[in-house]
Each structure stands twice: as C-alpha cells, then as structure tokens.
Amino acid sequence: MLIRWTELSYPDLGAYRDQAAVMINFASTEQHSLHLPVGTDAFLGAAVTERAAELCHRPVLLLPQVCFGYSPHHRFAPGYVTMPQHLLKEYAVSICENVIANGFSQMFLVNSHGGNQVYLSAAVNEIGEKHGTEFQLRELQYWDVARERISAIRESELGGMGHAGEFETSMMMYLRPDLVQEEKIVPCGPVAERPWFQKDLLGSKAYQRFHRFDEDNREGHIGQPQLATAQKGKAFFESVTEELARFLDYFD
Template identity: 30%
Template sequence: MKSPSRKFRYEELTWPEVREVVLEQPVTVIPVGTIEQHGPHLPLITDACTATEMSRMAVERTAHALLMPTVSYAFNEHHLDFPGTIAIDTHPFINYVVGIGKSLSHHGFRKILIVNGHGSNVPFMDIAARTITNHTEAICALVSWWSLIPHNVLQGIRESEFPGGMAHGCELETSVMLQLRPDLVQMHKAEKDIHFEKSNFIWWDLQQPSPVTYQEWFSRYSKTGTVGDPTKASSEKGKRVVEAVVSRLAEFLDEFRLRTIYPRVDHH
C-alpha cells in the first residue's frame, strides 16, 4: 500500500529526493499520448488523457513507481487533413523519448515503462524502448493500454462490429473518455464511421490488428475523423475497461520492478 505522504509525480521531487528515491528503484512510468483529432465528439487530448490517467491510477496503486510528465506530442501526420492535429516527425519523436530514458538511467533508475495511448506511436516507441535498453544500463518496456484489457472484459462490453468498431474515437476510446473526462465528450455528435475497404488482410481495430500492417492518410477512409462506432459507447463500459487496465498495469509494475537484469556475456 502506498503511504499517503508518498510523492508519486517525478517532477514534484527535489534533487535530493530523487537521489533518495532512486535507492528504492521504483519503475519510472512515461505516458505517451498524442494531440490529434478524434472525430466531432472527442477532444484532441484523448490519447494523452487516457495514457496519463490510467498510468497515474496504476502508479498510485503501487508503492514502487514514479509517474513521469506525459509526452503529449507524437507521430500522427496521417491525421493532418483534420484541423487540430499536431504532428512530430519520426526521428525527433524517437530521440526525445530516448533522451528521457538516457537521463533516467544517468540518475540511476533501472526500470522504465512507456505507457502508450496512440496506436501509431507503437513502432516508434518500440524503437525508443529498444534503444534505451541497448544503450543505457536501464531496461525499458512498452505497453499500449488497450493490450492490457482481458479478452473476456472486451468481449463482455463489445457491441460494435469487428473489424472496425474499435479503432479511433470509437466504442472503446469514447467509453474510456466517458469514464475519465465526461465533461469533454459530446455524445450527441458521435457518429458511426466504418467505411474502409473490406479486406481479409487490412483493417483497423484495437482488439486485433490486421495481418498486414498498413497506414494511409486518415481522410481517405474516414469521413468524420472517427473510425468505429462511438454511438455504442457508455461510461459503464469505460469503467470496466479502466478498472481492468489499471489493475493489470499495477500488477505489471510490481513484477517489472523485480525483474532481474542479467549481465551481458561477450562470446567473442
């Protein structure tokens, strides 16, 4: 259990406190989101909000983690046809996150977890996590929050069609936002939008990615900026998802903190 006085936000520590807290080897958690259009009913901050809030709740639940400030801007140039999207180029984005990891390692932290809230961040945050692991003394892992939802929970809430119903500003994301920030959700503007070409190889859905990886300009297959069926969203569904994700994330934080970092062996 966390002590009520424990500071869990990294940026609120002083430098002597950092020197002290590093002795306990907490997992440092970096939420990574994006600022981009999410259809007519959800705010630009959706992906940064979901990653940050679920990370915060998991960190608060364990005594062994620190929450880093959120990386809000990310890779999403394929959304630029819709107003509001702020796109960062691939290499600056990767290097920025690697810089956070290198600094944490420099100060003595050895476990870093990137908690991702935006599908298109995955390849770049995978590179960032590998680079941090290969080039520092720390190890860095990556998880996208939706991949922590147990199958039975997802099946239990899902009403939208597969594939397509849970992709972007969809049944899933809208439900989670209805739970986390209902004040920012305009349900009366939510509209079903699943218009991508039927294929056995290419689709968009958070429950299961298509066998072929492909991403094109969003405006080619979405009319509203949404892909999915947000009209099926509810705060009750969001509550179930958030609870499941936070509980598994907290469990992983405890496990990851104790994970052994074995010495490398040079076989030359």
C-alpha cells in the same frame, strides 16, 4: 504507489533510486472525430497511468507525459500537432538516458497513441543496444495488457472499436464527460475486415501500411462511437488500470 517525479526535491528523488520504477506516457494531439477533443489520447493516457501507479504495490515515479506524437494521418482536420518520427525517437531516447543518469534501473514507456508505436520500439532497441540488461526498459500500449477483459465488455463486433470509437468514447464519457459532445456522434457500422488486416483496437494485423483516418468516414473515427456509455467506460478504465498495475508489479 504513485509518486510524481516533479513534486519531489532532489534528495527525496535520489532516495527512490533503488526501489522505484519510472513511468511515462506518450500521447498525441490530433482529431478524434466530431465528438471528442484533440487531447483525447493525452487525457486517457494520463488518467490510466496515474491510476495504475496508485494501484501498484511498489513505488512508481511518474514523469510528465509527452503530448505530441506522430500524427500525419490526421492532417485532413485542424487541431493536429505532428512531429517527425526521428525527432520523437531521439526525444524518447534522451528522456531514458536522463533517467539512467539519475541512477534508476527500470522504466516503463506507456503508449496511448498507436502512431507512436514504431518510434518507441526503435527507442527501446537503441537503449537496449547501448545499456543491455543494466537498464530494464519496457514499452507497451496500455490497452494490450487488458485485451481479454476489454473483449468481454465490448458490444461491437471486430472493427467497431478503434480511434474515437466505442472504447475511447466510453472512457471519455466516464472520465471527462464535460468534453464529450454526444449530440455530434455519427453512428456507423464496424469497419469492414480486410484480408490479413483487422482495423480494430484489438485487431490482428499481419502487415503495416500508412492510412489517413478519413478513409473509412469523413468524420475521422474508426469504430462505433454510438455504442459508448459512461458505465462501459468505467468498466474499461478499471480493466486497463488494474491490468497495467499488475503488469508493473510483476517486474518488481
């Protein structure tokens, strides 16, 4: 059950303390190749968390999402708003501390931008160190809970689904077709696999490194956006929202 935090009066909000989980999406503002808007991660993250909350059997209080993230990898193209990781970590921790102060005991941080993963993991550790098991905090990238279903839908090989590739482009075609400039999609092959590092949404990475998003092509996407369709986007969306709802309900 979706309940928007900002739409409640304070007596109503207080009544949910013992029964509701709190959820918030962390997104970004950055280039998504030539064919998608710079707010893609925010559009997708908002739609996914809202629908997943609607599908939940338990009440889920949804906080307003954070639309700025860690995006220095995208400075080659205009449109980015990137923040230092230490500030983003402190911001996330402060949000969590306020949720705790409001009397809630369970919270989910949903990440719709891979570049946020490091600072969000640090925030989880910091809150856990301070509050222990009294406050149940979990963080995840929304696509990770639906890996098997995404794999069954995709047409691209490994390296064909990443930033502004088959997955994100398909979801935007389904959710916001008015913002997809299909005529600007630049076809390309999958990103070549590197030893111990598969540059793909579902790829295995044995190590981490900093890389600009114009390394593989000058347009800034990773994967094969030409394989995207709205029909596939609907299937991706239903998969990630249903699996995220199942994940949220599991911890009830």
